[in-house]
Amino acid sequence: MAAQCRIQPGALVSAVTQPTPTFAVGLGDIQQAHERIRDHIVRTPLLESATLNDLFGARILVKAECLQHAGAFKYRGACNRLLQLDEAQRRAGVVAFSSGNHALATSAVARKLGIPASIIMPADAPRAKIEGARANGAEVILYDRQKDDREAIGAEIAGRTGAVIVPPYDDPHIMAGQGTVGLEIVEQADAAGARIDAVIAACSGGGLVAGVALAVKSLQPDVAVYAGEPAGFDELARSLASGQPESNAPGAQSICDALQVVRPGKLTFPVNQHLLAGSLVVSDDDTRRAMKAAYQHLRLVVEPGGAVPLAALLAGRIEARGKTVVLVLSGGNVDPAVYSDALNS
């Protein structure tokens, strides 16, 4: 992959007035990633529910990434990264820091490829995610989200063992892998005879929504791509407003365990700043309602972070009437108590 690929000028939304920026990843990288990982991933279905269509007076298409291997889109990026390691790197192993889904994905891909994996996870991550990474044979190192620096722990392990660090989002290969979600959305919507007006994908470090925006807007520049964020971790919404990377307040709480970063990614923010139509912020109650709606109308288990795009729609953050809107429901790893609480709230 070329480290710096210029996106096609025609791929940018016409409203962008800044000069064409240079991003870490371009459409070609995402297409190459798709070729590379195609036989390793689930081509997740683009589902449609008559009930959701009726509810919104719109055509709502759901990219069910909760059906991806290891239960989240993260498998795509990890797969794209690990498949490019050489033999010596594979023997030295990989180290990843993650709030959960990147841990599950990296450990699952590593196991499949026979690569040793060390995974650094917050001690308060869902048990399903911690146990899942251990079940995949990874060495799991827990840290304190408020006190410890996960990147420093990762760097220490990498320095000691020679392991390759697999970052959760600030890596061109990871971003390109996540962008394959966008490629498939365009292909599948086309096959369904749908002309997409908008796409919403959750944002934490921003790798998913950046990758999706790069893919979708390169192919269909008029589509509006939105991030979705939980209140308290709405760093992207505030960063888009101020024009510079803003941090979240320490100690913020959200049921969206997968969407808790401190600040926007270094590689992802420039992409999101230039390509996104905005970031839609939802409350935990909005998210619980969306988890229940996905259960009831789609029969999909969606975790809090993965339900945020549907939450944004249910909360009326954008007007969908008469439009075709694609929601990326990006993960489905959730502890039963949290899930039951959403169903019965």
Added chain:
Amino acid sequence: MAAQCRIQPGALVSAVTQPTPTFAVGLGDIQQAHERIRDHIVRTPLLESATLNDLFGARILVKAECLQHAGAFKYRGACNRLLQLDEAQRRAGVVAFSSGNHALATSAVARKLGIPASIIMPADAPRAKIEGARANGAEVILYDRQKDDREAIGAEIAGRTGAVIVPPYDDPHIMAGQGTVGLEIVEQADAAGARIDAVIAACSGGGLVAGVALAVKSLQPDVAVYAGEPAGFDELARSLASGQPESNAPGAQSICDALQVVRPGKLTFPVNQHLLAGSLVVSDDDTRRAMKAAYQHLRLVVEPGGAVPLAALLAGRIEARGKTVVLVLSGGNVDPAVYSDALNS
């Protein structure tokens, strides 16, 4: 559709010693049904979980029919039947009796085609199913499962209004529609490079497992097709043992609301008697464990009846080690309280 189509002799399992029987439905009918309904249904994915594969030392493929429109395979049969009504029949409407999923499916297809629908449901059916049929615009008539005769109620309505009765399973068009699940399984397993050893599908009236057996065994005679049934409603297992249709005891209870018939179907039993390798019977606890496993490893919401094939595997009813086994998870319409109970049990 020819009312009586002879199945290809080569399609029968070699162990069958009876003369080649004549069934109500053949492979050609199922293929025609697939052509007819293809653009109306979800081609549900055939999913695979590394965790389930590891657990059983097998290749476990999951046909996720809970992702079908209206949340169950029933949409296929209803679609195949209603698409063949003429204009006068469409105006007169349809009447269906159903424990729930056939009600949801028939009302959903009727709504899509602009056909009036009356649906006769047990008063103790899950609220999600009763409300769903009403939300689809159907007139819902509730009856007492222990006292009333739903077929008589249906006949009375049909006699009075001229509506066409859409039976839940004892109808060649319905069976052919459900059989399209089997066609897709064969195509999708082939695309995944899998050689199927066994298929398990839940059995109530038997339309699904009969249709699947007809399709799969016509194309791949060596595949063993099993029914799955809940204890208390194991009429097929007992009928296969005795060689004649047996009834369930009145007052039997099961969490599998969708699998509660009195006796095997008239058209489906001959097919199941000749084509199935057996019927696997599971307890309610087995079923709850399977619902939780589908939640945890597949991120699919599966209702009790839909989880029975996975329950049979988890309970060790067949030995899967080293084999490729396809599980049809046939529905996902379940009240939150029942579902939460399964997740937390």
